[in-house]
Amino acid sequence: MATEYGQGYGWDGGPGFRGEGAEERRHRLPAALRAPVEARSWREFGYLMLSLPVSIIMFTFAVTMVSLGAGLLITFLGIPVLAAGLAGCRGLGALERARARGLLGLDVAAPEPLRMTKQGAMAWVGAMLKSGASWRHLLYAVLHFPWAVFAFSVAITFWVYGWAMLTYPLWFWLFPVYGGQDGLQLYGDQGHSVYLDNPFEITVTALVGLLLTMATPWIVRALTQVDRLLVHGLLGPSRLATRVVELESDRGVVIDTAAADLRRIERDLHDGAQARLVALAMDLGLAKEKLTEDPEAAARMVGEAHGEVKTALQELRDLARGIHPAVLTDRGLDAALSSVASRCTVPVQVEVDLPARPAPAIEGIAYFTVSELLQNISKHSGATRASVDVWRIESRLMIQVVDNGVGGADVAAGSGLAGLAERLDAVDGILVVDSPAAGPTRITAELPWRG
Template identity: 50%
Template sequence: MTERSRSSAADDALGDAPPPPPRALLSGLMWREIAYLLANFPLGVAAFVVVLVWLTLGIGLSLTVVGLPLLATGLLVCRQYGRLERARAAALLGVRVAEPSRLRPRERGFFPWLWTCLKDPVAWRHALFAFVRLPWVLLTFTVVLVLLVVGWPVLPWVARWLSNVDRAMVRALLSPSDELERRIAELESDRVTVTDTAAADLRRIERDLHDGAQARLVALAMGLGLAKEKLLEDPEAAAAMVDEAHGEVKLALQELRDLARGIHPAILTDRGLGPALSSLAGRCTVPVTTSVDLDERPAPAIEGIAYFTVSELLQNVSKHSAARQASVEVWRVKGGGPAGPSDRGGAGDRLLILVSDDGRGGARLDGGSGMAGLAGRLGSVDGLFVLDSPVGGPTRVTAELPWRARTEPAAASRGR
């Protein structure tokens, strides 16, 4: 199920769905296709002329000081032209092609930038797209213009065939260069998610410290100061203040423990996912059964994400589901990656989490219950998040994470 979901998501992201069949004569899609084909002519001619002049000047002057920088600058312009064509294809043809990753020179300075631009395969393919389209845009403009005047019965089919060729050209020449390029673009997007999540967590910790333990400790300091002043003149009142301060200390310590548990619980570090999830289940207001079938521990980061994913899902069960019972299942799937299924490094292995309840259902990723945030957090580490919650229930949430086995032997055996 997860492999099929992953493939489907990738296809949607890259716009690889098969082209639609011809629609009715006056359909909106037909007119958008015609508008795209007619606009090909001015844009295609302009792009061809610019690329031709740029290549002629850049190659002709390549032995001079300005030649190579001119080529590099032109390649940057070709990247922007590709962005324009991708946006036009998405708006008029429904073709959504992933954006390629940005140029990132390995070192600072003019020459690393120049070399990175000159060997950029994405920009060169965009230049090729502009260069080879001139005969095609002339043909499509002429055909569509003639059919608009004399060929209405066949116009929808011809427009669809011509636009399908354009769809194929956009996918072939304006998409990221290969799987690695697409993966870089995804990781850049995921990095933004991780950064935002980390910043939100830091703000939450700061707010909890400021409003909770810090406020109690300030009140405690003031109370002890008053007790010190009254110690000689009114010992009984001072003793009462000290007792009250003792109670404040206990509350502050409890709040600090709760805050530390929210950052990374000690039971997870010392004993692993099984005991940690059992502890979570015991705090849920709905009876929860847990089943953890792991022959070893995954990486600490993966353990932490798995723990907090289950924690937030169980909070949703408590607050929103009206369920009578829930269950948490965790197991490892051998992936048989490059290292082989028997490798203890776990290359290609996945950690699967299934949280289900018999509540009223109706949960959505955009429903404000934190589901979208969970999906984003799992996606940032190459994980998956699948929600199945029909109205009336039951609700099933499947989370999948990369295994990435632990590399710290001491940490793995700390709880033994």
């Protein structure tokens, strides 16, 4: 594992993580003051304005096609009409995902494709009617219409009234000049009328408009959160399909990892112990030939061969420990991690608090996770001390490795941490790295217990 520790791991190319100095320089105004003029607020407002006409089209199409298909079900024509309606809803759903991606920054994957065991029009109709994603698109077209009407009404009301009242000092003169009244009428009946026409009232109106203008982006943002939930929940892939894709990806990672481990073991055997044993066999053969002619030389060669045997045995022990250490099988994580910590170049404090032993596979992954992280600390961190804590929370095995080194570790940098994160993800694990520039580095791994 070759994770680099040090500078240059921030998203903006500088030390540390993005969001500290760069964000302060970029945004000197508080979020409440800059929200009304931010591009994000206007994009979200535009999304809600477009939602009304789009939802009218989708609702009209969905209701028309479903009603027509249901009415024609007494004949055979109702089935293909209903399938065509579902297909149209899927197409409109694709446009909605694109609209959400462009205006809300919400990237939702396309739903799972139709599963057709045969070719032909009837097979397509059957697959369309059986597809849960198609019916979710229809449900979105129906449910989104009333919500779009409500969100449009709220957004346009707050947005227009807020900006109109905020800018009232700039345009109130239109009333006496062109409207024949003193200002904006606040109240009026047959007896008297109240106009916003003096400086105090105009100022109060502008301040109320300022409050509305500042609050409107957050109201709009709350409204678009509902749209995000609808798009993500009804127009994306189902949880089952997503889980299947994740499991297929995890299976590929497991296969690749196992193949890489086998290649490593084969390489270590070929270049290490096997080469030594071949040389040892040759040395013993030469010693056998010299045994009668030169006993002293033969004895010296046998002594050298004995040293080679010890070296080969040590390499085989190290290789076996790298595959699965015997101390882990016999005594569990506490003893195994203490053994790994003793080989680290910096002092490591190990604390394991487990009520029982997890499944052997999880135990092995936990061992090798800590082993690789401690190797990183030895090679790259520049730390003077480290600690390893292992405990259980409900059905999860928690591991935390901390060092006081230079920091700057980042999974996204394409280092060995990314490979370790993939290994953990293959068993539904999580790797969280907190490593600001100048340290300390805190890496937390979470694994399923599976005892």
